[in-house]
Amino acid sequence: MNKYATEEVALHNNLQDLWIIIHGNVYDLTLFLPEHPGGEEVLLALAGQDGTECFESIGHSDEAKQLREKFKIGEITNQRSAAQSQITSAVQSETTSADAITADINKSTVNGEDPQKGNISLQVFTYVAIIMYAVIFYYYYHFM
Structure with missing residues (x-):
């Protein structure tokens, strides 16, 4: 063999x-x-x-x-x-x-970090910003 x-x-x-x-x-x-x-x-x-x-x-x-x-x-x-x-x-x-990017992702996963954490934070920030804009827009046109 x-x-x-x-x-x-x-x-x-x-x-x-x-x-x-x-x-x-x-x-x-x-x-x-x-x-x-x-x-x-x-x-x-x-x-x-x-x-x-x-x-x-x-x-x-x-x-x-x-x-x-x-x-x-x-x-x-x-x-x-x-x-x-x-x-x-x-x-x-x-x-x-x-390969280097894959290694970084694997390293983050091994260290208990979420490799997509940055993407989630950006999504949350975007949703909050849209909601705030909608509230401001509503109050501006509703009360002015």
């Missing part, structure tokens, strides 16, 4: 090359992507990552678990080779601004 480091699996994270880790096993789901009953988006969101928690939370059938085994290509190992370390460094150095 082939052995892969999580950093190596992380490189396979797109429509043309999609690997996912489930229970320490590595699955190449590239060909299964169009057939996935939950849609491609679900698998793409987990591409190159450990999808164990998501897979279990959905409650897949025994048939789905058997089908999954057809796509198994190896297992995860914690050993990292020098080549894998270089690959990991290259991947990490190419972080996009979208």
